[in-house]
Amino acid sequence: xxxxxxxxxxxxxxxxxxxxxxxxxxxxxxxxxxxxxxxxxxxxxxxxxxxxxxxxxxxxxxxxxxxxxxxxxxxxxxxxxxxxxxxxxxxxxxxxxxxxxxxxxxxxxxxxxxxxxxxxxxxxxxxxxxxxxxxxxxxxxxxxxxxxxxxxxxxxxxxxxxxxxxxxxxxxxxxxxxxxxxxxxxxxxxxxxxxxxxxxxxxxxxxxxxxxxxxxxxxxxxxxxxxxxxxxxxxxxxxxxxxxxxxxxxxxxxxxxxxxxxxxxxxxxxxxxxxxxxxxxxxxxxxxxxxxxxxxxxxxxxxxxxxxxxxxxxxxxxxxxxxxxxxxxxxxxxxxxxxxxxxxxxxxxxxxxxxxxxxxxxxxxxxxxxxxxxxxxxxxxxxxxxxxxxxxxxxxxxxxxxxxxxxxxxxxxxxxxxxxxxxxxxxxx
Numbered sequence: 555x556x557x558x559x560x561x562x563x564x565x566x567x568x569x570x571x572x573x574x575x576x577x578x579x580x581x582x583x584x585x586x587x588x589x590x591x592x593x594x595x596x597x598x599x600x601x602x603x604x605x606x607x608x609x610x611x612x613x614x615x616x617x618x619x620x621x622x623x624x625x626x627x628x629x630x631x632x633x634x635x636x637x638x639x640x641x642x643x644x645x646x647x648x649x650x651x652x653x654x655x656x657x658x659x660x661x662x663x664x665x666x667x668x669x670x671x672x673x674x675x676x677x678x679x680x681x682x683x684x685x686x687x688x689x690x691x692x693x694x695x696x697x698x699x700x701x702x703x704x705x706x707x708x709x710x711x712x713x714x715x716x717x718x719x720x721x722x723x724x725x726x727x728x729x730x731x732x733x734x735x736x737x738x739x740x741x742x743x744x745x746x747x748x749x750x751x752x753x754x755x756x757x758x759x760x761x762x763x764x765x766x767x768x769x770x771x772x773x774x775x776x777x778x779x780x781x782x783x784x785x786x787x788x789x790x791x792x793x794x795x796x797x798x799x800x801x802x803x804x805x806x807x808x809x810x811x812x813x814x815x816x817x818x819x820x821x822x823x824x825x826x827x828x829x830x831x832x833x834x835x836x837x838x839x840x841x842x843x844x845x846x847x848x849x850x851x852x853x854x855x856x857x858x859x860x861x862x863x864x865x866x867x868x869x870x871x872x873x874x875x876x877x878x879x880x881x882x883x884x885x886x887x888x889x890x891x892x893x894x895x896x897x898x899x900x901x902x903x904x905x906x907x908x909x910x911x912x913x914x915x916x917x918x919x920x921x922x923x924x925x926x927x928x929x930x931x932x933x934x935x936x937x938x939x940x941x942x943x944x945x946x947x948x949x950x951x952x953x954x955x956x957x958x959x960x961x962x963x964x965x966x967x968x969x970x971x972x973x974x975x976x977x978x979x980x981x982x983x
Contacts, residue, residue, distance in 0.1 A: 556718075556721040556722060556725045557721075559717060559720065559721035559724060559725070560714065560717045560718055560721050562717075563713060563714075563716070563717030563720065563721075564710060564713055564714050564717055567709065567710055567713035567717075568710060571706045571709055571710065575702055575706060578702065579695070579698070579699055579702065582695055582698045582699075583691070583692075583695045586691045586694045586695050586698075587666070587691050590666055590686060590690060590691050591659045591666065591668060593625075593686075594625065594659070594666065594667075594668040594684040594685075594686060595657065595668055595670060595684075597622055597625050597627065597684050598627070598668060598670035598682045598683075598684045599670065601627050601629075601639075601682050601684070602670065602672055602682055605629065605672065605682075607674070609629075609637075609672070609674075609679065609680065610631050610632070610637075610679045610680055620638070620639035620640045621640060624686050624687060624690060625684055625685065625686045626639070626640040626641065626684070626685050626686070627639045627640065627641075627682065627683070627684050628640050628641025628642075628682070628683045629672070629680055629681075629682055629683075630645045630649045630652075630680055630681045630682075630683060631679075631680050632653060632678070632679065632680065634649060634650070634653075637680065639683075641683045641685070645669075645681065645683070646660075646662060646667070646683075647660055647662070647669075648660050648662075648667045648668060648669030648681075648683060649669045649681045649683055650669075651669055652669035652670060652671045652672075652678070652681035652682075652683075653671070653678055653681055654678075655671050655678055656671075657669070657670055657671065661688055662685075664687060664688050664689070665685040665686065665687055665688060666685065666686050666687075666688050666690075666691065667683065667684070667685040668683070668684050668685075669681050669682075669683050670682045670683075670684070723750075723752075724752065724755070726750070727748070727750035727752060727755045727759070728755065730747065730748060730750075731747060731755070731758060731759060731762065734747050734759075734762060735762065738762065738765070738766055738769070743766050743767075743769050743770035743773065744766075744770070745766055746763055746766070747759035747760075747762055747763055791823065794816055794819040794820065794823065797812055797815050797816045797819060798812075798816055800812065801813070801816075815859075843878050843879070843880060843881075844878060844879050844880075844881045844882065844883040844886045845878055845883070846872060846876055846877075846878055846879055846886075846909055846916070846918075847872055848883075849883055849886050849887055849890070850870050850872055850890075850907065850909065851870075852887065853870065853887070853890050853891070853894065853907065854868065854870045854907075856891075857894050857905075861898065861905065864898075866898065866903070866904065866905060867903075867904040867905070868894075868904070868905050868906075868907070869904060869905070869906045869907070869908075870907045870908075871906075871907070871908045871909070872908075872909045873908075873909060873910050873911060875911050876909045876910065876911055876916060877916070877980045878980070879915070879916050879978040879979065879980055880959070880960060880978065880979045880980070881956075881959040881960070881961060881978050882959060885955045885956075885958070885959050886959075886976075886978075888951070888952070888955060889952045889955050889956055889963065889976060890907070890918070890920065890976075892948040892949065892951060892952040893920040893952060893974050893976075894907070894920060895948065896948055896949060896974075897920060897921075897922040897924070900924060901922030901923065901924030901972070902922065902923055902924045902925075903922055903923025903924065904922065904923055905920070905921070905922045906919070906920070906921050906922070907919070907920050908921075911980075912977070915977065915978055915979040915980045916977075916978050916979075916980045917975050917976065917977050917978075918975070918976040918978070919966075919973050919974070919975050920973070920974045920975075920976075921971060921972065921973035921974070922971070922972065923970075923971055924970070924971070924972060925970055926967065926968055926969045926970050926971065926972040927965065927968045927972055928968065931965040931967075931968045932965075934949055934965065935949050935950055935953045935963070935965075936950060949963075956976055956978075959978075960978075960979060961976060961977055961978040961979070962976070962977040963975070963976055963977075964977065
């Protein structure tokens, strides 16, 4: 990348110098030529003053220096013959133009030639031809071109240095981005890019940071889903195993009833898996509505028989004034399952689930007759924390689901008869 930037900037500079220098060189060449033409015209005028007034009647009376430095001067009569000085024996194009009264310059055989009319009154009586080697003009132009070439080389060197500095400035953050992308591909989602001050590169760096955050969140959700799924599936799997083992060990058991119970557990297991997958893939929606009575009826159907088998009564009640709630039915079902399972594992006596209205919206209380929680009541909602040697995932999952749906999960008291409360906004009627 550095080499490409360096070559590109130097090439662009070279093209710019060439496009600027080419017309400038042509302009200098034309300028030097015009300057030399002016000198030749001046020399012709000075020579004209030396020619006596008797010309062309007395041709032999013409006396002047035919050469002045590199310039050659010749005098021609109206018959195009060389009368005096240096030049071709017969007049050429500039001389013929001079006889017509025109002052013309031509390049002839490597010489720059000017033919200046020689007049007496209003009549052209001859022509003064002045010439100089064209090499004088080209030498001056070459000297200027050499100076321009030296300046151009200096400009290219400066451009090369600037290009080298700029290429390093641009390549360094790109190299860092490549390193960050490699680390991101290796699974390091904590990587954060540095800002370089180049807007385009910083935009890519910002996109890379956002991608790292999204991947980290996605991976975190996947990990949490694995933990949540294992926790939530453990109870129905255990119940299913107990049912099947009982059917195998007890020859007097009603096999049909056992199979029906096992099918119910499989249905519950299937529903739990479907809920967890949906909650893991979808973002919480503030427009989701749960029909509270239907959810509580499903809860009663799922737990009533199992709790009755262990002599743990379950009472579910809904106040007549309770409306539907703003929460996904899947999320609410999983939260209630966690709270009832928590009451089964760590509480005693009857379990009560009661829905009531409150100033904040709707409240669902889940309580039992156990000894309650000791210590910090917020600590039990932390992942991997449990007061009974468990994983501590259940209550953390329930609170995260409630908060993701815009609600809250609270432990009202830590003493006997503990009560967990789900506070949810009610649907506007």
